[in-house]
Amino acid sequence: MNNERSTEGMDQVTQQPGWSNPQGDPGGASPQWYDQPPADQPGYGQQQYGQQQYGEVQQYGQGYGPQQPMYVYPPSRPTNMMAILALVFCFVFAPVGLILGIIARKQIRETGEEGNGLALAGIIVGAIFTGLIVLYILFYVVLFGILFATTGV
Numbered sequence: 823m824n825n826e827r828s829t830e831g832m833d834q835v836t837q838q839p840g841w842s843n844p845q846g847d848p849g850g851a852s853p854q855w856y857d858q859p860p861a862d863q864p865g866y867g868q869q870q871y872g873q874q875q876y877g878e879v880q881q882y883g884q885g886y887g888p889q890q891p892m893y894v895y896p897p898s899r900p901t902n903m904m905a906i907l908a909l910v911f912c913f914v915f916a917p918v919g920l921i922l923g924i925i926a927r928k929q930i931r932e933t934g935e936e937g938n939g940l941a942l943a944g945i946i947v948g949a950i951f952t953g954l955i956v957l958y959i960l961f962y963v964v965l966f967g968i969l970f971a972t973t974g975v
Contacts, residue, residue, distance in 0.1 A: 908944025
């Protein structure tokens with residue numbers, strides 16, 4: 823068996839874009855990317871305008887004009903954990919949310935932490951829900967009182 827390539831029919835090969843054929847024969851085609859890059863494009867490994875070479879150290883602040891001063895923000899104050907719990911518990915068990923909100927407001931005044939709005943919301947929503955629960959219980963106590971008084975049980 824012959825391991826050499828057959829060149830029969832190679833004279834009918836059309837010129838592919840991106841390939842050059844300097845000798846004019848189809849067997850001698852070489853890809854264009856092996857040749858020199860076009861004059862308007864830098865080759866691979868050549869430095870483009872404005873880029874620094876590897877190993878070069880660029881000093882910060884050179885050639886950029888006057889620099890703006892850096893502003894450092896003070897660290898933020900933490901949020902009071904009781905205030906967060908007050909807002910959560912006012913929806914779960916309203917009286918606990920109300921109590922935690924009152925305690926959180928006192929702690930926030932003493933420590934200067936964030937969360938005053940959360941504690942206030944816990945107090946307001948907890949008080950409303952606690953009032954609704956008390957009205958609900960009073961309604962049923964009065965209803966059963968009237969029911970048992972009329973039936974004589």
